[in-house]
Amino acid sequence: MREDWEPDIIVFACNWCSYAGADSAGVSRLQYPPSVRLIRTMCSGRVSASLIFEAFRQGADGVLVTGCHIGDCHYVDGNERCQEMMEMTIRLARTAGIDERRLGLEWISAAEAGRFAAVMAEFVERIRDLGPMSREDRSVSSRTPGGVEEAGGARR
Amino acid sequence: MGPGSLRSAAEAGADQLRIGVFVCHCGTNIAGFLDVDAVAREAGASPGVVYSVTTMYACSESGLKEISESIRKHNLNRVVIAACSPRTHEPLFREVCGEAGLNPYLVEMANIRNQCSWVHMDDKERATKKAAALVRMAVAKAARLGPREPIEVDVDRRAVVIGGGIAGMNAALDLGDAGFDTVLIEREPDLGGRLRGLYRLYPSGREAREVLEEFIPRVIEHRHIEVLTATELTGVRGFIGNYVLTVRTGGDERELEAGVIVVASGADVLEPHGLFGYDGERVITQLELARRMSQGSVEAGTIVMIQCVGARLPEREYCSRVCCANAIKNASMLVEEDSGRSVYVLYRDIQGYGTEFEDWFARAREAGVVFARYDPERPPLVDSRGVRIYDLLLGEEVLLPADLIVLSTPMVARPDARSLGQMLRVPVDKDGFFLEAHVKLRPVDFATEGMFLCGAARWPCRISEACAQASAAASRALVPLVNGKVVVEPVVVDIDEAICRGCGLCRDLCRYAAIEMVENERGLAVARVNQVLCKGCGVCAARCPSGAMTLFHFTDEQIRAMLRAARPALLAGARHGDEGGSAGGVR
Numbered sequence: 001m002r003e004d005w006e007p008d009i010i011v012f013a014c015n016w017c018s019y020a021g022a023d024s025a026g027v028s029r030l031q032y033p034p035s036v037r038l039i040r041t042m043c044s045g046r047v048s049a050s051l052i053f054e055a056f057r058q059g060a061d062g063v064l065v066t067g068c069h070i071g072d073c074h075y076v077d078g079n080e081r082c083q084e085m086m087e088m089t090i091r092l093a094r095t096a097g098i099d100e101r102r103l104g105l106e107w108i109s110a111a112e113a114g115r116f117a118a119v120m121a122e123f124v125e126r127i128r129d130l131g132p133m134s135r136e137d138r139s140v141s142s143r144t145p146g147g148v149e150e151a152g153g154a155r156r
Numbered sequence: 157m158g159p160g161s162l163r164s165a166a167e168a169g170a171d172q173l174r175i176g177v178f179v180c181h182c183g184t185n186i187a188g189f190l191d192v193d194a195v196a197r198e199a200g201a202s203p204g205v206v207y208s209v210t211t212m213y214a215c216s217e218s219g220l221k222e223i224s225e226s227i228r229k230h231n232l233n234r235v236v237i238a239a240c241s242p243r244t245h246e247p248l249f250r251e252v253c254g255e256a257g258l259n260p261y262l263v264e265m266a267n268i269r270n271q272c273s274w275v276h277m278d279d280k281e282r283a284t285k286k287a288a289a290l291v292r293m294a295v296a297k298a299a300r301l302g303p304r305e306p307i308e309v310d311v312d313r314r315a316v317v318i319g320g321g322i323a324g325m326n327a328a329l330d331l332g333d334a335g336f337d338t339v340l341i342e343r344e345p346d347l348g349g350r351l352r353g354l355y356r357l358y359p360s361g362r363e364a365r366e367v368l369e370e371f372i373p374r375v376i377e378h379r380h381i382e383v384l385t386a387t388e389l390t391g392v393r394g395f396i397g398n399y400v401l402t403v404r405t406g407g408d409e410r411e412l413e414a415g416v417i418v419v420a421s422g423a424d425v426l427e428p429h430g431l432f433g434y435d436g437e438r439v440i441t442q443l444e445l446a447r448r449m450s451q452g453s454v455e456a457g458t459i460v461m462i463q464c465v466g467a468r469l470p471e472r473e474y475c476s477r478v479c480c481a482n483a484i485k486n487a488s489m490l491v492e493e494d495s496g497r498s499v500y501v502l503y504r505d506i507q508g509y510g511t512e513f514e515d516w517f518a519r520a521r522e523a524g525v526v527f528a529r530y531d532p533e534r535p536p537l538v539d540s541r542g543v544r545i546y547d548l549l550l551g552e553e554v555l556l557p558a559d560l561i562v563l564s565t566p567m568v569a570r571p572d573a574r575s576l577g578q579m580l581r582v583p584v585d586k587d588g589f590f591l592e593a594h595v596k597l598r599p600v601d602f603a604t605e606g607m608f609l610c611g612a613a614r615w616p617c618r619i620s621e622a623c624a625q626a627s628a629a630a631s632r633a634l635v636p637l638v639n640g641k642v643v644v645e646p647v648v649v650d651i652d653e654a655i656c657r658g659c660g661l662c663r664d665l666c667r668y669a670a671i672e673m674v675e676n677e678r679g680l681a682v683a684r685v686n687q688v689l690c691k692g693c694g695v696c697a698a699r700c701p702s703g704a705m706t707l708f709h710f711t712d713e714q715i716r717a718m719l720r721a722a723r724p725a726l727l728a729g730a731r732h733g734d735e736g737g738s739a740g741g742v743r
């Protein structure tokens with residue numbers, strides 16, 4: 001892998017726990033690699049397979065979904081729905097030939113500043129090891145949910 | 157415009173984008189670690205952006221004034237603030253933009269401080285690059301925001317309090333004193349909760365019985381309070397301002413209507429089965445000790461108390477907070493009662509807090525109570541002769557011949573707290589205690605609007621804390637009761653009935669019963685959302701197989717645009733699936 005290559009990583013974070021964890025990591029000045037871009041959702045249960053594949057299509061080398069620990073979701077159990085969605089997404093990724101290690105799911109609470117920074121560092125390292133996603137993989141991901149075929153029908 | 161319609165700029169067409177970007181220095185918090193000028197310059201070149209500047213402190217009075225003046229002067233119709241966290245500052249910026257005539261929901265923040273300058277302090281170049289990306293993403297989202305009106309609902313000006321312990325009684329009194337009819341539900345035949353089983357209380361030394369004798373009549377005789385004892389809650393539906401609770405007293409079912417609900421269901425105490433030879437006779441809990449003390453039936457010359465029994469362990473990490481004070485108070489009283497007694501307190505750490513604690517601690521030592529520390533790796537051993545403890549100071553095992561062994565066990569969540577939580581649609585934490593909306597900023601609110609919590613239901617606490625929280629919860633609950641109206645955040649879903657296939661998945665997924673299946677004019681089943689009930693979690697929108705659902709403020713269109721904007725290289729070329737093209741070239 002080229003030494004100077006920086007992966008592009010999308011991190012979805014739920015407002016109540018993981019995004020707050022990211023805020024706390026900042027307050028504590030915990031350093032982690034700058035390759036991650038956070039997208040806030042109210043709950044991890046908002047993230048869909050099609051958004052994850054869209055992230056890959058748009059150039060992400062890794063996608064990490066984060067939410068409250070099981071039992072702590074502010075919408076009762078949206079994170080359990082998220083977990084089911086991730087399991088399905090990983091299956092789809094596998095059939096589409098995307099290395100499933102490019103997808104991650106982690107529970108990080110508002111208080112876990114250290115854990116937030118550590119999870120970011122680990123995920124960036126994992127994607128660095130995997131290297132850039134190939135063009136072929138990206139084009140394959142257009143046959144996954146939310147891709148060209150499906151999106152047409154859903155759009156208004 | 158009604159709350160149901162989702163008009164984004166892209167759809168509005170005629171609505172020309174005029175985005176203003178404000179990049180905050182936050183003194184040196186941001187500007188010290190990344191190039192804010194470069195970020196503002198790059199943002200200025202983004203599609204739809206007509207104005208982009210840096211500002212020293214966006215949230216200061218002058219910073220806010222600058223934002224509102226710029227909105228007027230440059231006729232801005234979207235605002236992006238690149239600063240700190242929307243969790244803390246979005247309400248402020250929304251309010252200011254609202255005052256300047258911009259719909260408050262047309263504001264977006266990019267968190268370039270907590271997520272960038274503070275966490276990439278040694279790499280200014282890459283921090284600047286990342287900040288620029290975060291701003292591009294926020295601009296892309298802002299371009300697709302639509303104006304929204306807050307949803308206003310009428311409030312039924314009555315309250316229900318669940319749990320008639322000290323916390324619940326206090327909350328009911330505060331609500332009743334303010335003139336609002338309140339129903340207090342208690343499942344036991346009598347009010348009082350845990351205090352019914354306690355003797356003299358820390359720190360005052362007053363008998364619990366006296367405290368209850370003072371409280372209970374005030375509650376029962378209050379003209380605005382109705383007490384329902386031996387009553388179980390069996391169901392809850394509705395939403396802030398309009399809750400309907402079903403309760404059962406004996407064989408009778410009844411419905412209660414209320415605008416707000418206060419949860420004060422308290423906690424249990426761990427029964428230490430299998431720990432330290434617990435048998436309820438010679439080895440008892442602090443609760444049993446309180447009972448014996450109140451009857452004057454403690455017959456023991458040597459008493460050993462063991463702290464942290466079943467607490468601060470991997471399976472129950474928390475400290476129960478009342479046990480140290482309770483043990484010290486009981487130990488002092490036992491020796492003071494009969495100076496011939498020896499009382500030992502075996503502890504891991506003495507967790508004392510509050511202004512009265514040191515006095516009690518000194519009093520116990522003066523009375524002759526012996527405190528000895530034990531190592532959780534080598535816990536005390538209870539056998540027929542007494543308690544063996546490895547003395548950390550002496551470095552050897554010591555036998556304390558005890559007639560009575562008292563275990564301090566933690567308060568634990570009630571076994572049915574989780575099912576009560578499910579009924580109320582509020583969360584519990586990993587230990588089963590109810591979880592507040594925000595540990596620091598909203599400590600007695602549930603995330604669900606119109607529901608509040610207090611007392612030991614939330615966390616082990618003392619009576620004074622339970623009462624303080626109860627008054628806090630009551631005053632929070634009074635806000636909607638006094639106003640008679642509430643405004644709920646319009647982050648809700650919208651269902652396009654023309655696209656919905658009527659599969660019913662969303663209805664099954666929604667934990668707030670916000671979706672029902674109805675028949676449309678062509679006789680087909682479609683999903684319909686009650687936007688007052690919807691909490692905006694987006695679970696339904698993530699799963700809808702036909703893409704019929706849009707979650708305002710977190711739409712697929714907005715998130716896809718953010719994903720596109722995350723990488724500069726891909727911005728230039730048009731990509732498949734790029735539906736948000738209208739953002740460009742409208743300056």
Ligand SMILES: Cc1cc2nc3c(=O)[nH]c(=O)nc-3n(C[C@H](O)[C@H](O)[C@H](O)COP(=O)(O)OP(=O)(O)OC[C@H]3O[C@@H](n4cnc5c(N)ncnc54)[C@H](O)[C@@H]3O)c2cc1C
Pocket residue numbers: 318319320321322323324341342343344347348349350351354356357358359387388389420421422423424425442443478482567570576610611612613617618619620622
């Ligand atoms: C051994 C021990 C000693 C203590 N000593 C002291 C002391 O000396 N000083 C001090 O300040 N604090 C002391 N405490 C702490 C004190 O007991 C608590 O602070 C206090 O009881 C909390 O009051 P509460 O109303 O929140 O809960 P509780 O007292 O537990 O009351 C909750 C009530 O809600 C009812 N309820 C529960 N679920 C439902 C439902 N679903 N429907 C209807 N009703 C329901 C219960 O029946 C109960 O009556 C001690 C605690 C223990 C365990």
Ligand code: SF4
Pocket residue numbers: 180181182183185212213214215216239240241245269
């Ligand atoms: S808006 Fe946020 S980042 Fe800017 S000065 Fe205020 S606290 Fe700092």
Ligand code: SF4
Pocket residue numbers: 651655656657658659660661662663682683699700701702703704705
């Ligand atoms: S999940 Fe989608 S298609 Fe199914 S009923 Fe709900 S809105 Fe309609």
Ligand code: SF4
Pocket residue numbers: 648649665666667668669670671685689690691692693694695696697707
């Ligand atoms: S967004 Fe959440 S609360 Fe709203 S209807 Fe969907 S599942 Fe229910």
Ligand code: FES
Pocket residue numbers: 014015016017018042043044045066067068072073074075077078079
């Ligand atoms: S709110 Fe954090 S996962 Fe649901």
